[in-house]
Structure formats: structure tokens, C-alpha cells
């Protein structure tokens with residue numbers, strides 16, 4: 001068996017040890033004689049899986065007691081609707097910061113249910129940076145302020161949070177658990193699991209207690225946070241295997257020294273690649289330096305033709321899924337928690353080799 005280095009933005013690379021553990025337990029989970037995929041979500045076995053996953057996530061992320069952790073479905077994309085459907089009961093106005101494609105999708109969805117003010121945007125810079133949010137632009141009556149913490153497509157991230165009085169809501173799909181995070185600064189955090197928490201099909205929502213009671217009257221039962229708070233994420237059949245797998249991911253983070261160790265490794269991986277980009281004559285980083293993502297590193301080569309060759313040759317060297325998002329082109333290397341430093345080192349060696357061969361021709 002030969003595993004290759006997978007730089008996909010998501011579903012993304014997973015730790016081999018976690019995949020092996022899931023494989024070893026697949027046919028007979030904990031001596032039950034059953035697979036996790038076969039047991040009732042109402043069983044004690046599954047209840048323990050959910051409780052352990054939540055406990056480990058709380059521990060790893062340092063989630064305060066005043067917050068609920070919900071295991072939901074529908075991806076981050078459903079949260080684009082659930083957030084306004086559940087918070088517009090406070091007031092029917094929200095402030096959004098536009099930092100690219102995912103923010104725009106969130107904005108479009110929120111506009112169906114209330115008034116959305118774009119309080120800052122980096123559209124005029126092709127989303128290469130994170131805009132400054134001026135306090136005087138914020139709506140005094142906003143139910144919440146929404147930001148996309150890490151912009152998966154453009155390769156930017158917030159290094160400083162905007163100062164708001166309304167609760168801060170954030171899409172953390174592509175950076176959750178990648179660095180230290182003070183959860184108490186947020187009213188609500190949501191993230192799809194398929195980038196840093198395992199499998200597609202699970203969405204994690206971390207919500208402050210007091211924000212679970214403001215849904216619009218027309219919000220369907222299944223889309224109310226209160227429904228899932230009251231049923232401890234077992235209102236209907238949850239994505240059982242994805243919840244189990246996320247639990248393995250949280251344990252893996254704990255075993256590797258927790259979130260601060262993850263952050264240190266991620267910082268090392270990203271800075272090696274950025275340092276190489278900055279010293280190169282062929283590659284040019286896309287994101288503004290002060291707003292660079294540690295998870296999704298975007299860069300360009302001088303032509304589309306050379307970019308295609310780069311992606312193809314990398315693939316043949318066992319470095320896969322490096323093609324940039326179709327909306328911006330170029331190259332994107334996603335370095336989630338599970339990408340080992342050796343993978344980044346191999347990529348840099350390949351890039352160096354490619355640069356030397358192609359600057360001669």
C-alpha cells in the first residue's frame with residue numbers, strides 16, 4: 001500500500017493512525033460484535049460515543065460551560081441559513097464582512113430572512129486581504145456580526161478579530177482546531193467536519209446558551225438550534241459514523257499535545273512554504289502577507305500553461321489536489337492538521353526542482 005500526500009481543500013487528508021484505528025474497529029466496535037455503522041443511535045454505546053466526542057472537543061478547544069456543542073448535518077452551507085433563521089428573532093438586521101466566496105454565500109442566504117449590511121469588504125482587492133471593520137460602520141441594532149475566519153479559496157485569515165458589541169458569528173470550516181482560539185470571544189462558531197475534524201456529513205456548531213432562543217416563528221423544527229440543544233444532538237438519526245470519527249480526531253489532537261502543539265506545527269509548516277515562496281523567482285503568493293492563511297496556501301506561476309504542468313507533474317510525484325479553486329486559478333496547497341511536515345517538505349523540494357528545470361527552458 002502506498003499513500004500519497006493529499007493537499008485537497010476538503011474532504012481532506014486524514015491522519016493515517018486515525019484511519020487505521022477506524023479500520024481496526026470497523027467490524028467489531030469495542031467488543032459489541034457490531035460496527036459503529038450498525039448500532040442504534042439510541043443505544044448506550046452510541047450515546048457514549050457522542051458524549052466522549054463532545055467532552056474531548058470541549059477539552060481540546062477549551063469551550064466554556066456557557067456554550068453548547070451541537071453535532072448537526074447539512075454542512076457549513078446549511079448554517080448560512082440556520083444562523084439567520086435562529087438569530088433574527090433578536091432583531092432582523094445583521095452585519096456581514098465580505099472576504100470572498102464563502103462569505104458571499106452566507107450573505108445571499110441571510111438576505112432571504114432579513115436585512116444584511118456589508119460592513120466591510122475586500123472585493124476591490126480581489127479578496128487578497130482581510131478588510132478593517134470600522135466600528136462606526138456597525139449597525140447599532142445588529143442581531144450579530146458574521147465573519148469567515150479562514151477563507152479557504154483565497155488563502156486569507158483573520159489574525160485579529162473585529163471589535164463588536166453584537167455577538168460575533170464565525171464560519172471556521174477550514175481552520176477550526178488549527179490554532180488556539182478563545183471561544184468566549186464568539187457567540188456562535190460553525191464548521192463542516194471534512195477539513196479538520198474528519199468526514200463529510202457532520203457539521204459542528206458551538207453556540208452560547210443565551211443565543212439558542214431567538215429563532216423566527218417559521219423556522220422548521222429541524223433547523224432550530226433549540227431542538228438540538230434539548231435532544232443533545234439526538235433529535236433524529238445523526239451522521240453516526242462521522243460523529244464517531246470526529247471523536248477519534250479529537251483524541252488524536254489530545255495525544256499529539258493539544259491545540260497549542262497543533263498550532264506550533266501548523267505555523268512551522270506554513271512558514272516553511274511561505275518562506276520558500278517569498279524567496280522564489282517563479283512562484284508568487286496570492287494573499288497579502290499580513291493576512292495569510294496557515295491552512296490554505298495560494299500562489300501563482302507566470303502562466304496558466306505552466307500552472308497546469310506544475311499540477312500534473314506534482315501529481316505524478318505523489319503530491320495531489322494542488323489545483324487552485326476554479327474562481328481564482330493558480331495553485332492551492334491545503335495544510336490541515338493531518339498534513340505532516342514531511343508532506344510540506346516534499347512539496348517544497350518538488351517546487352524547487354520544478355523552478356530550476358523551468359527557468360532553464
Ligand SMILES: *Cc1c(COP(=O)(O)O)cnc(C)c1O
Nearest residue numbers: 075076077102152171173174192
Ligand atoms: C468548505 C467550506 C464551506 C462549505 O462547506 P460545506 O460543508 O460543503 O457546506 C463553507 N465555508 C468555508 C469557509 C469552507 O471552507
